[in-house]
Amino acid sequence: MARPLFILNGPNLNLLGTREPDIYGYATLSDIEAACAEHAHMLGHTIDFRQTNHEGVLIDAVQEAGREASALIINPAGYGHTSIALHDALKAIPIPAIEIHLSQPAAREAFRHHSYVSSAVSGTISGFGARSYILGIEAAHALIAASGPKTKA
Numbered sequence: 826m827a828r829p830l831f832i833l834n835g836p837n838l839n840l841l842g843t844r845e846p847d848i849y850g851y852a853t854l855s856d857i858e859a860a861c862a863e864h865a866h867m868l869g870h871t872i873d874f875r876q877t878n879h880e881g882v883l884i885d886a887v888q889e890a891g892r893e894a895s896a897l898i899i900n901p902a903g904y905g906h907t908s909i910a911l912h913d914a915l916k917a918i919p920i921p922a923i924e925i926h927l928s929q930p931a932a933r934e935a936f937r938h939h940s941y942v943s944s945a946v947s948g949t950i951s952g953f954g955a956r957s958y959i960l961g962i963e964a965a966h967a968l969i970a971a972s973g974p975k976t977k978a
Contacts, residue, residue: 835902891918915945921968
C-alpha cells in the first residue's frame with residue numbers, strides 16, 4: 826500500500842473558522858481536512874491529517890512522517906517564525922516537504938516575515954486561504970511523481 830501524505834498543523838489552527846476570519850477565513854480545520862482527503866484521493870493518495878498546539882508533538886510527527894509518509898505538507902503556524910528545532914527536524918527527513926500558510930506572512934507583521942521552516946522544505950505556498958492546502962497537495966504529488974529527493978535552498 827502507498828504511503829500517505831502527512832498534513833501537519835501547528836498551534837491555534839484548531840481555532841480556524843472563528844479566529845480572525847478576516848485573515849484566516851471561515852473554513853474550519855475539519856472543513857480543510859475533508860477537502861484535503863477528497864483532493865488527495867482524486868490524485869491517488871491517502872492522508873494522515875493532524876493538529877497540535879505543542880512544539881514537541883509537532884516535531885515527533887515530522888520525524889514520523891520521515892519514516893512513514895511519501896511527503897509532508899506542514900502549516901507550522903507560529904512555530905514557523907520561532908522554532909529552530911522544527912527547522913532541524915524538517916532538514917532531517919528524507920521526503921519532500923511543503924510549507925503552507927493560509928495568509929501571506931510577508932504582508933503581515935514584521936515578526937512573521939521570517940520563517941525558520943522555509944529553508945528546510947522543498948517549497949512554500951502562502952496567501953491562498955484554505956486553497957493553500959490543496960496547492961500543497963498538488964506540489965507534493967508532483968514531487969512524489971518526479972521521485973526526486975527534497976531540494977534545499
